[in-house]
Amino acid sequence: MKTTLKLMTILFAAILMNCGGKEEKKKEGFSYEKKETTTKTEVKKDESLPPSKQIDLSNKGIGPIKSLKLDDKIDQEMVAHGAEVFKKLCTACHRVDKKFIGPSPAGIMERRTPEWVMNMILNPVEMTQKDPLAKALLIEFNGAPMANQNLSEEDSRAILEYFRTLK
Amino acid sequence: MKNILKSFVALLSVLVAFTSCNDTSKKNAGALSGSAAEKVYVNPGEHDEFYAFISGGFSGQLSVYGLPSGRLFKVIPVFSQDAEKAWGYNEETKPMLNTSHGFIPWDDSHHPDISQTNGVIDGRYVFINGNNTPRIAKIDLSVFETTEIIEIPNSAGNHSSAFVTENTEYVVAGTRFSVPVPQKDMPIKDYKGNFKGALTFIAVEPEHGHMDIKFQLIMPGFDYDLSHPGRGKSHGWFFFSTYNTEEASTLMEVNASQNDKDFIAAVNWKKIEEYVNNGGGTMMPANYAHNVYDESTHSATSTMKKEVLTVNPLDVPGAVFLMPTPKSPHGCDVDPSGEYIVGSGKLSANLTVHSFTKMLSAIENKEFAGDAYGIPIINFESSLAGVVEQPGLGPLHTEFDGKGNAYTTFFISSEVVKWKLGTWEVVDRQPCFYSVGHLMIPGGNSQKPFGKYVVAMNKITKDRYLPTGPEVTQSAQLYDISGDKMELLLDFPTVGEPHYAAGCPADLIKPRSKKLFKLEDNNHPYATKTEADAKVVRDGKTVHVYMTTIRSHFAPDNIEGIKVGDKVYFHITNLEQDYDVPHGVSMIGANTSELLIMPGQTETFVWEPKQVGVWPFYCTDFCSALHQEMQGYVRVSPANSNTPLRWSLGEDIE
Numbered sequence: 015m016k017t018t019l020k021l022m023t024i025l026f027a028a029i030l031m032n033c034g035g036k037e038e039k040k041k042e043g044f045s046y047e048k049k050e051t052t053t054k055t056e057v058k059k060d061e062s063l064p065p066s067k068q069i070d071l072s073n074k075g076i077g078p079i080k081s082l083k084l085d086d087k088i089d090q091e092m093v094a095h096g097a098e099v100f101k102k103l104c105t106a107c108h109r110v111d112k113k114f115i116g117p118s119p120a121g122i123m124e125r126r127t128p129e130w131v132m133n134m135i136l137n138p139v140e141m142t143q144k145d146p147l148a149k150a151l152l153i154e155f156n157g158a159p160m161a162n163q164n165l166s167e168e169d170s171r172a173i174l175e176y177f178r179t180l181k
Numbered sequence: 182m183k184n185i186l187k188s189f190v191a192l193l194s195v196l197v198a199f200t201s202c203n204d205t206s207k208k209n210a211g212a213l214s215g216s217a218a219e220k221v222y223v224n225p226g227e228h229d230e231f232y233a234f235i236s237g238g239f240s241g242q243l244s245v246y247g248l249p250s251g252r253l254f255k256v257i258p259v260f261s262q263d264a265e266k267a268w269g270y271n272e273e274t275k276p277m278l279n280t281s282h283g284f285i286p287w288d289d290s291h292h293p294d295i296s297q298t299n300g301v302i303d304g305r306y307v308f309i310n311g312n313n314t315p316r317i318a319k320i321d322l323s324v325f326e327t328t329e330i331i332e333i334p335n336s337a338g339n340h341s342s343a344f345v346t347e348n349t350e351y352v353v354a355g356t357r358f359s360v361p362v363p364q365k366d367m368p369i370k371d372y373k374g375n376f377k378g379a380l381t382f383i384a385v386e387p388e389h390g391h392m393d394i395k396f397q398l399i400m401p402g403f404d405y406d407l408s409h410p411g412r413g414k415s416h417g418w419f420f421f422s423t424y425n426t427e428e429a430s431t432l433m434e435v436n437a438s439q440n441d442k443d444f445i446a447a448v449n450w451k452k453i454e455e456y457v458n459n460g461g462g463t464m465m466p467a468n469y470a471h472n473v474y475d476e477s478t479h480s481a482t483s484t485m486k487k488e489v490l491t492v493n494p495l496d497v498p499g500a501v502f503l504m505p506t507p508k509s510p511h512g513c514d515v516d517p518s519g520e521y522i523v524g525s526g527k528l529s530a531n532l533t534v535h536s537f538t539k540m541l542s543a544i545e546n547k548e549f550a551g552d553a554y555g556i557p558i559i560n561f562e563s564s565l566a567g568v569v570e571q572p573g574l575g576p577l578h579t580e581f582d583g584k585g586n587a588y589t590t591f592f593i594s595s596e597v598v599k600w601k602l603g604t605w606e607v608v609d610r611q612p613c614f615y616s617v618g619h620l621m622i623p624g625g626n627s628q629k630p631f632g633k634y635v636v637a638m639n640k641i642t643k644d645r646y647l648p649t650g651p652e653v654t655q656s657a658q659l660y661d662i663s664g665d666k667m668e669l670l671l672d673f674p675t676v677g678e679p680h681y682a683a684g685c686p687a688d689l690i691k692p693r694s695k696k697l698f699k700l701e702d703n704n705h706p707y708a709t710k711t712e713a714d715a716k717v718v719r720d721g722k723t724v725h726v727y728m729t730t731i732r733s734h735f736a737p738d739n740i741e742g743i744k745v746g747d748k749v750y751f752h753i754t755n756l757e758q759d760y761d762v763p764h765g766v767s768m769i770g771a772n773t774s775e776l777l778i779m780p781g782q783t784e785t786f787v788w789e790p791k792q793v794g795v796w797p798f799y800c801t802d803f804c805s806a807l808h809q810e811m812q813g814y815v816r817v818s819p820a821n822s823n824t825p826l827r828w829s830l831g832e833d834i835e
Contacts, residue, residue: 101711101713102700102701102710102711103700103711103756103758105711105712105713106711106712106729106731106734106736106756107731114831115734156806156807157805157806157807158732158733158805158806158807159732159805159806161731161732161757161758161759161762162758162759163757163758163759164697164758164759165758
């Protein structure tokens with residue numbers, strides 16, 4: 015039943031469009047797309063560097079974290095919690111002192127926005143599919159996927175605070 | 182299928198093209214709504230409306246299908262070892278198959294039943310019986326895994342099982358074969374009067390579902406074939422069909438069919454429960470296994486229980502009665518109102534329907550025809566509600582649509598017959614291909630059936646599918662019962678013998694289905710929760726490897742210092758915390774199956790290396806683009822060597 019209805023709707027809509035009346039909307043769609051392409055600019059990248067070394071402090075990534083302002087002062091309690099969570103759930107692939115399965119988080123805050131970092135932790139599948147930098151990183155690291163460890167926003171925020179202490 | 186769809190789409194496009202500028206689309210749908218293919222077609226990516234849990238019969242397992250599509254989603258291992266899922270192979274689940282006869286790797290699973298609350302299925306658990314070495318298993322539908330198995334003492338051929346009362350107070354297990362109780366060495370010919378049939382009431386703890394035998398009713402030595410609970414007005418009673426009331430022990434196909442009528446035994450379990458709660462019954466020495474899987478340790482334990490409370494029916498007057506029912510009744514099915522008990526005399530030409538109300542008044546007025554070993558036999562006419570005359574040959578089992586109709590399977594005439602409760606008239610019949618056994622309407626064994634489909638389960642398929650040598654698939658058939666006439670929509674092959682099934686709206690189960698196990702909740706004694714804790718520990722000739730997995734490596738992945746003659750336990754924790762990312766592992770030459778480890782879970786396999794060398798292991802479940810790189814080596818040295826025990830990941834062992 016459902017199938018019929020859907021098929022019918024699609025076909026019906028298609029035919030209806032031929033009967034006229036839909037052209038204006040088409041235009042709207044086109045101009046909207048145009049807008050989106052123009053908004054993405056101002057990324058200063060040195061394309062000769064591997065993605066993990068590139069600096070991009072404008073890209074906020076894709077995910078639940080839209081905007082995040084960091085306090086100048088580092089919250090040491092949060093750092094301790096973040097270090098603990100990182101040790102439990104991240105060290106299988108990320109080591110502070112070296113490149114391992116994935117990149118080391120040392121110095122990450124000089125290369126990425128806090129939003130990007132948290133979105134990469136919280137939403138890695140979509141990030142590695144859609145975010146240009148995350149996609150490039152996936153390739154740089156031989157296709158090793160960034161695992162979604164189902165962290166809470168609070169835990170990932172604590173990890174971010176911990177990363178601020180890693181230079 | 183495909184062709185029908187293709188031509189259907191083609192036809193539709195033409196129709197739409199011709200009428201596209203008019204508003205006639207709805208008429209077209211109406212004209213095509215009769216298509217069976219359309220009714221069972223679930224769009225790619227969309228979900229079925231119902232779950233069907235179809236037992237595997239001699240496979241010993243329980244298969245999970247979607248309805249109406251008939252698509253198979255999972256085979257849940259229950260009573261049989263399953264190498265795919267390491268069920269009964271890994272150290273954690275081996276205890277689940279323990280019995281008083283030792284480790285039994287197989288059984289015959291027959292009758293699944295879904296737990297109920299207030300007479301309505303609640304989607305928490307499925308209970309199912311193992312026939313051969315009598316056991317009842319509980320499957321937890323939040324994880325779709327068997328989490329408890331209890332052996333039934335004093336039972337043999339545990340067939341009139343595993344049916345639940347309307348608040349899941351009890352799951353009931355009746356013996357098919359009567360045996361000496363307790364077992365003893367005696368001549369078989371002395372069966373009559375000496376063998377007993379145990380009907381076991383297993384209490385189910387409401388919060389966690391833990392099973393515990395409350396009492397066993399020790400009945401005369403008949404064969405107890407099927408059973409069903411009373412519901413609504415008859416809640417508190419349980420009904421068991423019997424055959425071999427002749428108490429024969431040989432050439433049963435003749436000798437167990439002598440009596441014109443056998444019985445449906447009516448058991449007032451509330452009365453017996455009260456008797457037992459007041460200290461009644463006799464504690465009898467016994468020996469049976471109770472196996473419980475703990476989700477927090479990801480491990481099962483098996484405990485041998487040493488006694489069971491037995492009840493002699495004669496000690497609880499007014500608790501047990503026998504209703505004569507023609508010719509070896511199989512099904513013993515109670516309608517949604519609880520008033521009618523349908524006896525399917527499988528060698529009878531008619532269906533016999535008892536009335537619960539009439540039964541009660543017959544008991545009150547002592548309308549008895551005699552007794553069997555002291556248990557009153559109610560006059561046949563006194564409890565009789567009606568007879569469905571000559572509906573077919575070989576009636577087996579009946580379920581209900583909640584709209585006043587009953588559907589009975591007929592094995593010999595191979596059909597489903599629809600008839601009306603109260604008027605007993607046959608209103609429709611549809612053939613089955615072939616030799617149908619049970620049928621199932623989702624919720625059909627409850628106060629609230631979802632009377633949209635019936636699934637008939639066939640014993641024989643012969644020419645229905647592509648041949649596969651002498652052994653061909655068995656099948657289930659789906660009929661639409663929403664209209665006046667039944668309509669065959671689909672038949673689909675099944676795993677093992679589709680003996681019986683239980684069905685449930687998907688929405689009851691889907692939201693509760695667990696996606697992963699939280700690492701922090703993992704209390705396995707050998708869990709390794711971070712790579713930093715991965716290690717190898719020697720204790721004499723026993724070696725414990727604490728290993729982890731994450732996409733896509735093992736930690737450690739190089740191990741040295743293992744020796745021929747060691748017993749090496751690989752305890753592997755899957756560190757993933759994402760949905761649908763299990764890892765597998767297998768070791769060359771290990772006398773066991775692979776492991777299949779869910780996110781956050783720990784499982785263990787044992788390897789006893791017999792040959793010197795460097796032996797690889799690898800991940801068996803395709804986990805990422807680097808799955809093929811997920812591998813490691815174990816160096817096995819001679820028994821008397823001094824190779825130090827070392828392990829590593831990402832560097833050479835120096």
